[in-house]
Amino acid sequence: MSQLHLSDEILMAFADGELDEPVATAVARAMAEDPGVARRILDFQQSRRLTRSAFSSALAADVPPELHAAVLARIEAYEGKGNRAPAAGPRSVVAERSRWGYPSTAIALAASVAAVSLGLGYFAGRQMDTEVSGVIAQLENPDIRAGLSRVGSGQELQVAAGRMRVISTYRVADGSLCREFRLHAASGTAEAVACRRQDWIVTFALAKAAGDAGYVPSSGDDPMAAYLQGIGAGEPLVDGAEAEALAETSS
Amino acid sequence: MPAAIGQELVALLPRLRRFALVLCRSQTLADDLVQGACERALARADSWAPGSRFDAWMLRILHNHWIDHLRRTRAEGMTEDVTTQTQLIGDAGEDPIFSRLVLSKVQKAIDALPQEQREVLVLVCGEDLSYREAAEILNVPVGTVMSRLARARKRLVEMTAAA
Numbered sequence: 001m002s003q004l005h006l007s008d009e010i011l012m013a014f015a016d017g018e019l020d021e022p023v024a025t026a027v028a029r030a031m032a033e034d035p036g037v038a039r040r041i042l043d044f045q046q047s048r049r050l051t052r053s054a055f056s057s058a059l060a061a062d063v064p065p066e067l068h069a070a071v072l073a074r075i076e077a078y079e080g081k082g083n084r085a086p087a088a089g090p091r092s093v094v095a096e097r098s099r100w101g102y103p104s105t106a107i108a109l110a111a112s113v114a115a116v117s118l119g120l121g122y123f124a125g126r127q128m129d130t131e132v133s134g135v136i137a138q139l140e141n142p143d144i145r146a147g148l149s150r151v152g153s154g155q156e157l158q159v160a161a162g163r164m165r166v167i168s169t170y171r172v173a174d175g176s177l178c179r180e181f182r183l184h185a186a187s188g189t190a191e192a193v194a195c196r197r198q199d200w201i202v203t204f205a206l207a208k209a210a211g212d213a214g215y216v217p218s219s220g221d222d223p224m225a226a227y228l229q230g231i232g233a234g235e236p237l238v239d240g241a242e243a244e245a246l247a248e249t250s251s
Numbered sequence: 252m253p254a255a256i257g258q259e260l261v262a263l264l265p266r267l268r269r270f271a272l273v274l275c276r277s278q279t280l281a282d283d284l285v286q287g288a289c290e291r292a293l294a295r296a297d298s299w300a301p302g303s304r305f306d307a308w309m310l311r312i313l314h315n316h317w318i319d320h321l322r323r324t325r326a327e328g329m330t331e332d333v334t335t336q337t338q339l340i341g342d343a344g345e346d347p348i349f350s351r352l353v354l355s356k357v358q359k360a361i362d363a364l365p366q367e368q369r370e371v372l373v374l375v376c377g378e379d380l381s382y383r384e385a386a387e388i389l390n391v392p393v394g395t396v397m398s399r400l401a402r403a404r405k406r407l408v409e410m411t412a413a414a
Contacts, residue, residue: 008401009394016375018382047404048376050411054357055269055377063264067282071264071289075257078293 006030006037015044049229135161135190136205139183145200148179153242161185169242173232177245178203180228191224193231203231256296259305260289266306266378267313273373274317274366284320288313307380311388314370353411360410368403371396376404 006027013019014027031038138144138161147157147164156165162185169179178195192205204227237245267288271281292299292312299308361369374385375396382400386393 008405009397012401012404013382013397016382043408044401044404047407050353050357050407051361051372051376051404052379054354054361055373063268064282067268067286068261068264070286071260074286074290074293075260078296079255079257 006040008040011037011040012044015041016048045230135183135185135188138185139190139192139194139202139205140200144181144183145194148181148194148196148200149246153179153236153238159183167191168236169238169245170228170233170236171245177248178231178233180224193224193227256292256299256305260292260309263306263309267309270310270313270370270373270378271317273369273377274314275320276362284313284317287320288316291316304384306378307384307388310374310378310380314388314390356411357407360407363410364403364406368399368406371399372403372407375400 010019010023010027014024014031019027027037027041031041141159141161143159144161144164147159148166151157151164151166153166153168156163162183164184165182167180167182169177172178172195176195176197178193179200180191180193183190183192190205192202194200194202204224206224236242264285267285268281271284271288272278275281275284288309292309299305361372364372370389371385374380374388375382380388382393382396385400386396389396
């Protein structure tokens, strides 16, 4: 067992990639053992994404022309005409953004959270009951994996456990092909992501019991969206690009 | 001859203004603050070490300028046009995954945070600075940055989940 006191500050620093190695490993272990810890870390990741989005939207607001002109005048006064003329408008700060987004540690973290969600019945901050864990257990059934290899996005397929629907396909940051899909079974519904290594491996899953309307897929700030963003899923592959990716031999 | 910082300064204006809005919550005052900080920076451009982060250096000047302003006016922080600030949410975001509605909820939650938490939040989560860089800008210990930041983010999650 971990001897570490898992304060909010420690978990936040872990989520932010600010922890040094020995402690980071201890936190990762604690996270794998305790879904509550994983939830707290996921919340810190989420709050960072939300804040960043809110602030980068605010950034789109224009600098008032008066302020811009006033600053240009001061620059002119200090640096003179001899120097390079200041840009007429805000320059891109691309280099500044190089640390932006999620470093590989955060991707590993997202994967760990997913592993927790599968292994310990953690999902979306809710205690999982047996019915829901039943749906999760069926996500890697052979007929579902076969379906993932051939069915296009938007199509449904009857499988032993119920009906599956492939939602979208992504080429993620590490080059893997991943697919988001949904399984409607008698016991409940799961929305999951599977990535192709040798075979399809479920890397993330959210589930709800039959009749539970609590979890609404595809809303703007749901954990699925956060997970897809975390693994670097960009635009979904469609039509020809999707078919081509599926046709590649995986091994 | 100090390094010419004019070009970088202009590029940084939107972010400086954003931080200034977080600090003083008044557009008029924010613009004054940014202009004053630019003036200061130009006057002491030789104290910036080329190669180090220009944005962190500049944000620190802005923050110091704000502290000086507070000392002069003995104000606690102005709230005259918080509503105009929330209108700053634009259409273009880096993370289109979050809807406008969610972002406006987040913005309201951020606005409702105590000042000291809000400034740490914008530096670390908005500007992507490290805890240490934020601590240097705000002139507080790293531990203080962490505790304020953790409180702010827990509160943010609570507030955005509840609505």
